[in-house]
Amino acid sequence: MIVTEKESWLGMIFAVHGTTMELIWPRVGVVFCWSILITTIAYLFPEHAYTLTMAPFTVVGLALAIFLGFRNNAAYDRYWEGRKLWGRMVNVCRTFTMQINTLVDDSTGESRSEASEDVQNQRLHMVRLIICHIHALRHRLRDTDAAADLEEQLPGDKLLKRDLAQDNVPAAIADRISRQINAAWRSGRLDKYHVPLLHNCLTEMMGIQGGCERIKSTPIPFTYSVLTHRTVFIYCMALPCGLHDTVGLMTPVVVALVAYFFLGLDAVGDEIEQPFMTDDNDLPLLQLTTMIERNVLQLSGRPEEELPEQITPVDHLLI
Incomplete structure (x- = not known):
């Protein structure tokens, strides 16, 4: 852009x-x-x-x-719908992270004690999976390899290789997020009434992914473009x-x-x-995903040194 x-x-x-x-x-x-x-x-x-x-x-x-x-x-x-979808993704990821930070805990009732280290690690792992999902979606829309970005978020993760081998990597990551939500509920760290709230955010993320995939996989009919040319x-x-x-x-x-x-x-x-590619006037997906990553990590209380650098224009161009 x-x-x-x-x-x-x-x-x-x-x-x-x-x-x-x-x-x-x-x-x-x-x-x-x-x-x-x-x-x-x-x-x-x-x-x-x-x-x-x-x-x-x-x-x-x-x-x-x-x-x-x-x-x-x-x-x-198509361009504007793609931008609206990614705008929704920004809001959903922020909301999802805030819900994880406040609803996933090892105490109940009005008086909530400081979360244990295990709970904090579980929260951070779920947030890292959210970040993996948006990076994987960006790579899927641009037909590039997501392995490096995902390995950076989940170093040493034993399940990552299996996820990367699937046809739809973002969907595989979303499945892991869903399992994490259910695991938090079974372990008593998430109230049963709060489970639907987290699943609703995940469902919204999958709906946005489906909308983006629809735009990418359904171009303007070829015969229409040929006639114009x-x-x-x-x-x-x-x-x-x-x-x-x-x-x-x-x-x-x-x-x-x-x-x-x-x-x-x-x-x-x-x-x-095709608004998701890397032409000069296409959507800046790298800037959007990096902004989401910074936002959700800051909401999770991560220090500045753990945050990725903001993407700034190079020669007036954002990618």
């Missing part, structure tokens, strides 16, 4: 990093060179030049702009034939400007269609 201060109007005009210009300039260059070729033929060999009226370009251009707008709205809906390409390549009689030698410049508009809109939809 691009994070930057509001630039001046002129600065926004000439911004390149984080915009579609980095992606589409070769395509615009091809269209520009093609326009130069068509314009040159029209002036040097007018008998071989092919001329079209602007009427079809006007109709198709309007329809294409609307079509691209609908596609980009669909892509942004083809229509933009054909429109831009045919446009010089409709302009060289009226625009003259400025045809390549005008065509390049129109191509930048349509190709840029097309590229925006492609970039935000």
Whole structure:
């Protein structure tokens, strides 16, 4: 995700990093060179030049702009839903940790004694599992290996290798959290009336995971994207034939400007269609998971030296 201060109007005009210009300039260059070729033929060999009226370009251009707008709205809906899901995950993890810290104890009644070391260790282990779940989910959404992050949270854990071998590592971690909740209840450290509260948080985490997996595994239909790409390409390549009689030698410049508009809109939809990857404008999952990790460890009373460093933008980019 691009994070930057509001630039001046002129600065926004000439911004390149984080915009579609980095992606589409070769395509615009091809269209520009093609326009130069068509314009040159029209002036040097007018008998071989092919001329079209602007009427079809006007109709198709309007329809294409609307079509691209609908596609980009669909892509942004996926992006915004992904951000809302991770916003819910932040809140659920904080709530889950606070409930673990206050409900898991080895005493009952209004007068609660200081928790024993075993209880504190059990609380911390459950919190570490929550952290493992969000890191595993991030890696699952980005198709990367979660082993290093999980081993850092649970060093020497005998069950971790089994969890990492499963197809769905976050679900395996969630299953361990559920077993920890039940173990706390059986040992008398968790009241039976509080068990559903913790399970509700776990259920909410699994629901968020399912929503993220749905976005990742169900892209915008391939045929829809292909039709958009083809229509933009054909429109831009045919446009010089409709302009060289009226625009003259400025045809390549005008065509390049129109191509930048349509190709840029097309590229925006492609970039935000999958919001969980690592493109410049995708969601900063590493920053979000690290923030959650810091929050839940601080709520658990861990010292500052045990907290991960906050993720800050590098060249205005959060990942």
